[in-house]
Amino acid sequence: MKAVVNYSSGAGNVEIRDVPIPSNLGPHDVLINVKGAGVCGSDLHMYHDIQGFPVIRPVTLGHEYSGVITAVGSEVILFKEGDHVVSETPAYVCEKCIYCRSGQYNLCPHRKGFGVLVDGAMAEYVKTREAIVHKIPDNVSFEKAALTEPSCVAYNAVAHHSRIRPGDYVVVIGPGPIGLMCTQIAKLFNPGRLTVIGTRKDLSRLEVAKQFGADEVIVAEDGDVVEKILSYGDGFGPDLVLDAVGVSATLKQSVDVVRPAGQITKIGWGPAPIGFSLDPLIQKAARLQGSFSHNYPMWEKVLVMMEKGEINPLPMAKTYLIDEWKLAFDEMDSLAHAKSIILPNP
Ligand SMILES: [Zn+2]
Ligand SMILES: [Zn+2]
Numbered sequence: 001m002k003a004v005v006n007y008s009s010g011a012g013n014v015e016i017r018d019v020p021i022p023s024n025l026g027p028h029d030v031l032i033n034v035k036g037a038g039v040c041g042s043d044l045h046m047y048h049d050i051q052g053f054p055v056i057r058p059v060t061l062g063h064e065y066s067g068v069i070t071a072v073g074s075e076v077i078l079f080k081e082g083d084h085v086v087s088e089t090p091a092y093v094c095e096k097c098i099y100c101r102s103g104q105y106n107l108c109p110h111r112k113g114f115g116v117l118v119d120g121a122m123a124e125y126v127k128t129r130e131a132i133v134h135k136i137p138d139n140v141s142f143e144k145a146a147l148t149e150p151s152c153v154a155y156n157a158v159a160h161h162s163r164i165r166p167g168d169y170v171v172v173i174g175p176g177p178i179g180l181m182c183t184q185i186a187k188l189f190n191p192g193r194l195t196v197i198g199t200r201k202d203l204s205r206l207e208v209a210k211q212f213g214a215d216e217v218i219v220a221e222d223g224d225v226v227e228k229i230l231s232y233g234d235g236f237g238p239d240l241v242l243d244a245v246g247v248s249a250t251l252k253q254s255v256d257v258v259r260p261a262g263q264i265t266k267i268g269w270g271p272a273p274i275g276f277s278l279d280p281l282i283q284k285a286a287r288l289q290g291s292f293s294h295n296y297p298m299w300e301k302v303l304v305m306m307e308k309g310e311i312n313p314l315p316m317a318k319t320y321l322i323d324e325w326k327l328a329f330d331e332m333d334s335l336a337h338a339k340s341i342i343l344p345n346p
Contacts, residue, residue, distance in 0.1 A: 002344065003123035004325045007058040011049050016325065019060065022119070022127035027075035030128050032087065036146030037121045038064030038317075039332050039340040041176060046116070047329055052271040055116050062342070063089040063114040065121035066136060066145035076130045086148045088132035088299060091118035106156075106293035122325065124344045134299050137307035143341050144306060147177075147313035150339070151302045152294035153267065154181035157242060158189075160298065161291040162265045166190040168239040171229060172214075173197045173254065175205040177339045178267055179244035180212055180316050186242070187213030188310060193232055197225060197253075205338045208316045229257045238262060246270035260284040267291050317341050 005017040025031060043061045045051040069083045079085065092112040093100050099107040114120040114128075136145045157178075158164060170191040172179050175198040183196055196209040197218045206217040218228055230237055237259040243250050246268025254264040255278065263286060281288055305311040316338035320328035328340035 001124035002322050003060040003119070004062065004322065004342070005058050005060050006046050006055075009049055009057060012047065013049070013057075014047050014061065014325075014329075016323065017058075019119075019123065021125045025071060025073045025127065027073040028130045029073040030069055030076060030079055030085075030087075030130050030133055031071040032065070032067040032085065032121075032126050032128060033070045034065050034067040034121050034124060034126055034344045035142035036066045036319075037062040037342045037344060038146045038150065039328055039342065040064055040150070041178075043115060043122075044329060044333055052269060053116065059115065059117070060119040060121075060123050061115045062120035062122035062126075063116070064146055064149040065126060066142045066148070067126075067345075070125070073130070078130055079133055079135075084136045084142070084145075085133050086136055086145045086299070086303070087126075087128040087134075088296070089113050089149060089293065090132060091128065103295055103297075106295050122322070122342055122344065124322075132296070134303055137303060140303070140306045143317070143319060143343075144312065144314050146341055147317065147339065148299060148302055148306070149294075150177045151181050151185075151306070151311050151313055152298045153178050153291075154185050155298050155302050156294045157265050157267045157291035158182050158185040161289050162240055162242070163263055163287075164189045164191070164240050167192040169193045169195075169233055169237070169259070170240045170242070171195045171197065171238040171257065172209070172242045172244060173250045174243070174245035174268060175202050175209045175217075175338065176244060177313070177316060179242070180205065180208055180338055181311075181313055182242045182244055182267070183209050183214055184212040184311060184313075186240075188305075195229065195232075195238070201335050205316070205335060208338060211315055225253060226256050236260060240265065242267065244268050248272055248274045248276065252276050255281050255286075258284060258286045261286065263287040263289060265289045265291055313339065319343055321346060
């Protein structure tokens with residue numbers, strides 16, 4: 001079968017390879033014929049070999065996917081051949097640590113993600129585990145369902161890890177796929193004002209932010225961002241800042257603007273040291289909260305909201321055939337649109 005394989009370290013070392021269809025299904029495994037595979041920022045980081053996490057190579061990329069079940073292991077009871085499904089991202093968790101036992105398996109120290117440490121979904125087939133598969137509602141397309149994963153990342157950050165109430169002033173930094181989905185989900189809480197910050201390069205993605213419910217977008221190069229944010233309302237700043245970028249400069253901005261007793265939720269990663277004092281955070285008695293990945297109940301909720309049309313990531317996306325993987329990567333990289341989806345079996 002065709003697969004988009006990151007075959008060695010070094011920039012640009014990705015190609016289409018002919019690899020075997022996954023076989024030897026374990027008793028709890030499920031084989032999926034992949035219908036949609038989203039390209040994630042982390043796939044692009046691996047493509048450029050600038051990822052900040054351990055990887056194995058060669059590895060088939062992709063961890064955001066939907067498809068049709070074509071085979072199930074001998075002890076699978078919840079699914080059968082022909083079911084339309086999505087799967088979560090942890091190809092392996094230990095099932096023994098306190099986080100696995102309490103349903104917070106996204107925090108399992110032994111977690112291995114698809115497309116990073118286990119072959120992923122930018123291929124005609126992928127093998128996954130019954131425990132992390134979900135049925136897709138009838139009215140949700142495979143393309144839309146393939147973006148359940150980034151929607152759940154945003155859901156976890158906004159609905160689970162943030163304190164957010166109707167009327168709140170909410171600022172999202174970074175209109176990438178996660179920032180855009182944070183915008184859409186924050187909108188469900190009926191904020192008093194929802195502001196999204198990007199750069200000149202983000203102009204097309206900032207348009208999507210407006211479509212996703214932003215009251216205002218700020219282009220960082222067009223004046224003092226901190227001043228603009230603090231000019232709204234009583235001048236004390238946003239109740240909640242969602243930092244979906246990951247560089248130190250945006251965390252500094254977040255600390256500078258967050259309302260006393262407010263919250264910063266940080267979703268963006270960056271291996272560099274932050275390089276500034278966190279004293280203002282302490283003086284403001286504000287909260288700095290990390291958010292990572294998602295778990296089973298969040299997927300079920302996001303799928304319900306997709307069925308009702310309350311969550312719809314598709315306006316930020318463009319689809320490509322698997323042979324066009326390079327175009328899919330490069331166009332997303334150039335910020336032409338926020339999200340590329342590869343269709344391995346159109
Ligand atoms: Zn992702
Ligand atoms: Zn574990």
